Structures are given as C-alpha cells and as structure tokens.
Amino acid sequence: MNTNTDGSSPTRVSTLAPKEGGGFPNPGLPPHTPRQTDISKPAEKRAERLVAFMFLLSVVGTVIFIAAYFLVTPLDTNIFAEEGTPRALWWSNLVTGLGLAIAVFFIGAAAVHWAKTLMPDEEWVEERHDVRGSDETRKAAAEMITSGLAETGIGRRPVMVTAMVAALAALPIAVLAPLSTLGPLPGNKLHHTFWGQNPGQRLARDHDGTPIKLSDVAMNSIFHVMPEGLTDETPHRLEERAKAAAVIVRIDPKLAKNDESMSMGVEGVLAFSKICTHVGCPVALFEQQTHHMLCPCHQSTFDVTDGAKVIFGPAHRPLPQLPIEVDAEGYLVAPGDFTEPIGPSFWNIHKDK
C-alpha cells in the first residue's frame, strides 16, 4: 500500500475546490479502471507466464546469434552458400542480425508487458513537502519503498525473475563472442623486418628494384628503397614490403648533430624507416633546406641531422634507422635490421625484442 512521505495515506483525487482568487477547478483524475490482471488471478498468471516466455525467447535469440556467428560464416561453406561468396556474407549477416534482434527485442517487449499488466498502474496524488523530511517521513519513505517492492510481486514471481536474469545475463555473451575470433596477436613480428632476415642485402630503388650505388645519391636527394632480395616471389610479400620500406637521404656531414646516427651511415647517406612512428603513414617528404622529413598525415616532422628525432607533431619517437655500408662494388648494403621496431609506438615497444 502506498503512503505519503509524511506518513499519511495518499488519496485519489476526484475534484478539488478552485484556488482562492480564481483559477480553474482541479479536474481530478478519471476513475481508475482495474485491469484484467488486477481482478483475475488466472489473468495475472497468464501475463506472468507470457513475460517469462518473452525473456526466454530473448535467450533463444542470443543462442541463435552465437551459433550463427560460428556456423554461418562467410569464410566457410555453410548450409546456405559457398565459402567466400557474397551470398555467404549475406546469409551470415542476416542470421546473426536476426539472432541479435530477437534477443534485444524480447527483453524490451517483456519489460513493457510486465509494466503494463503486472506493475501497479493507479495514479496517486502526493502533497508537496520540504526537501528533507522528518525522521518519521524518512522512515515512512523506506517503508513505502519496501511495500512498493512487495507490490511489484518480484518475490512472488521467481520463474519470471529467473528468466529475466537469464536473458540479461545471456545477452552480453553475444557481445563477447565476436571478440573470440579476433586475429592472432602480432607477437614480435614488428621487431623484425626483411632486412634482418637477410643481412648484407643491397638497397634497391622501390618499384624498379635496381640497386643503388653510393655515388648515385646526390647531396640533399631522397630515395625510396626496398631490400633487393624482396621480390614478387617472397612469401607474404606485401607484409614484408610494408615493414621494410625505407628512405635514404644524403646530407652534408658537417651539419650532423648526432654522431651515433651519422656513424650508421656512409659519407652523409643515412637510411631510415619510411613508416611514421605516429600511426604508420609513409614519411615521404624531405625538405632540402631544413633537412626535415615530414609525414603528410599529421605533420610529424623528423630532423635528419639529429637521428630523425621528432621536432614537431604527434609522433613520439625517432624514425628507426637502418645502418648501411658500401660493398666492394660501391653499392649500398644493410648489414642488419633497423635499430628499433618499426611503425607506430606501442606500450611494450622496448620489450621482447
């Protein structure tokens, strides 16, 4: 039974007198019409069973989603279509989408039906009161909450409540299921490139693949390079190209601010990873006057005279350098791998090398 916060019982209002000084009379509330479930025990039970049934349908929807996610994939031949075809993708989207839609829809439908048929629906007028009530008022409020909970009948409807808990607990599994199929972790693949797998390779021009001699590299010029041994037949060619991409530039050794970096080059010719340490765009712009390399994506700027340190932009670490030498025929070669893992920085970049 509801009570006012001052402890008195709320009243259903029919008609109140108009305010002193005029105004409209309070029209009051229309007479309350009890619902079928208020006056008939069988109707109440039926509504309760229907709510429980809808929650269970939601569980079924979740199961359909999970089963479809693994069994009706576009990557394998399934009962509906050949693997890898647009038709297989269409079926996969349709069945997983339907499963999720059923799961979400029936939770909502059950909640609405519960509220409309089983929750108390009488309207009550409660007089205004001070913001903080007296101790008696607060005690009465606590009792009101307790009696309100009792009126919802949660304690008397264990099947329905259990079904609701099952539906709400099952739905998050549908969210977790796709996480289990994310690709494998990269491990330490980013710590090694094709340069390190085959030490002593010549530096070759990107695309035409011709090796580069030290004498080919004019002052303040830039070359985009790849390992000479990385050909169309190389396994995982595109991945290897993405990791091995490098640039070489030639600067006047007198401008050098970083002896360690200069010692990894030859007569002012220095090689750096072309992959930006911010989020991996190709750093392909070289300013001849300032000797800065620029990433076109977010304008990170690297000072070639100072070991490609970041002097502007969101990147956090220098471009990894590729130590180079000259072989007996005058060609530039890389005796090993980059000095650091290439690509965007990540939290364990200095571990597990």
Ligand code: FES
């Ligand atoms: S990717 Fe290079 S600055 Fe963002």
